[in-house]
Amino acid sequence: MRPFEDVVTDEGPVVWRVCRSLLGPADAEDAWSETFLAALRAYPGLPPGSNVRGWLTTIAYRKAIDVLRADARRPVPHAVPPEPPPALPPASATDHGELADALRRLPPKQQACVVLRHLADLPYDTIAGQLGISTAAARRNAADGLAALRRNPTLRPHPDLEPARP
Amino acid sequence: MTDLLExxxxxxxxxxxxxxxxxxxRLVRVAAAEGLLEIAYRRIDSPVGSLLLAATPIGLVRVAFAxxxxxxxxxxxxQAVSPRILEAPAALDEVVAQLDDYFAGRRRSFELAVDLRLARGFRRAVLEQLPSIGYGHTASYADIAAAAGNPRAVRAVGTACARNPLPLVVPCHRVVRSDGTIGQYLGGTDAKQTLLALERAA
Structure with a gap:
């Protein structure tokens, strides 16, 4: 079993990407911290040969969802004032905040599969194992989620989007 | 990855x-507060090269040469203690301060909590004898074997010193051969020479 420090060094950036895909920077820091604290607690009991990245990014996804739910329960939705809209949105890039909004609106299974496949870069069989669903279901949910994002009018149209990697 | 998620x-x-x-x-802080930081470590530079220092909540558990x-x-x-290991330099501040003083010739013995769990049985008995060799002095492997209660275990004393988990702090560098040559050292014979010269000069 590797020293936990090595796990933090190796997986810190991908855990951040997962947290940040659904959350703003401050909330993402909370979710990142909660993820590694929970992981540190459970780490000695992790079965040998486990996929550490799959395990950690799934924790990260769940912690990000917890933070979103906690935010939703707060009487004042956001203490931070809304950002002013940019005068001219860049033609070539989708804003990160818009993407996070769109991801947040996906049905839970699609959201989980899109995040774990396309942000955490997990293979479908690992996602299936982590979520307790079949590999086919993981693949289908990721594809459906991505299709829903492509149809989302707040995201820039992509007539020539590549299909997701198998 | 699709450019949509770029x-x-x-x-x-x-x-x-x-x-x-x-x-x-933040992780180090919270982990320590929750009792989940089982090994804190730090790397420092020293006159005998880069050192790794590691401590459990009980005390210093390992000093390692490059x-x-x-x-x-x-x-x-x-594997031997716990995988709950984080680089937590502040947890080793006192150890570093005492080592700095030692290398500067200002300190003759260490006052540190130690965790000797990595040495058991006769090896541990040997390590417990070593602090009795005073600063600037040396003892032979045979002397230590006798002091540890087994005069014929000279070779085992050599092994115990070679596997000392806390070199410098537990002064195995003060154990030399009966013929006066300095013998082996886990930090290399140059490091052993450096330490013995430092202690003679101070």
Whole structure:
């Protein structure tokens, strides 16, 4: 079993990407911290040969969802004032905040599969194992989620989007 | 990855080095408060090369020379003690302060909590004898074998010194051969010479 420090060094950036895909920077820091604290607690009991990245990014996804739910329960939705809209949105890039909004609106299974496949870069069989669903279901949910994002009018149209990697 | 999700990989969404450090510090703080930091470690430079220092909540558990391969030492600690290991320099501040004083000739013995769990049986009995060799003095492997209660175990004393988990702090460098030559050292014979010369001069 590797020293936990090595796990933090190796997986810190991908855990951040997962947290940040659904959350703003401050909330993402909370979710990142909660993820590694929970992981540190459970780490000695992790079965040998486990996929550490799959395990950690799934924790990260769940912690990000917890933070979103906690935010939703707060009487004042956001203490931070809304950002002013940019005068001219860049033609070539989708804003990160818009993407996070769109991801947040996906049905839970699609959201989980899109995040774990396309942000955490997990293979479908690992996602299936982590979520307790079949590999086919993981693949289908990721594809459906991505299709829903492509149809989302707040995201820039992509007539020539590549299909997701198998 | 599709370009639709590209913003999540844009520079403003990436974990910066400063952010990573801040998050790491926060993790160390919370882990320690929750009793989940089972080994804190730090690397320092010293007159005998780079040193790895590792402590459990009980005390200093390992001092390792570069020749021992710090990564290998940390992996061994993960198996032998706990994988709940984080780089937590502040937890070793007192150890570093005392080592600095020792290397500057201002300190003759260490007053540190130690965790000797990595040495058992006769090896531990040997290590417990070593602090009785005064600063600036030496003893032979045979002397220590006798003091540890087994005069014929000279070779085992050599092994115990060679596997001392706390070199410098537990002064195995003061154990030399009966013929006066300095003998082996886990930090290399040059390091042993340096330490003995330092103690003679101070």
């Amino acid at each position: 913003p999540t990989r844009s520079p403003d969404a990436r974990l910066t080095a400063a952010q990573a450090r801040r998050l790491h510090d 020749a021992e391969d710090h990564d290998a030492v940390l992996h061994h600690l993960a």
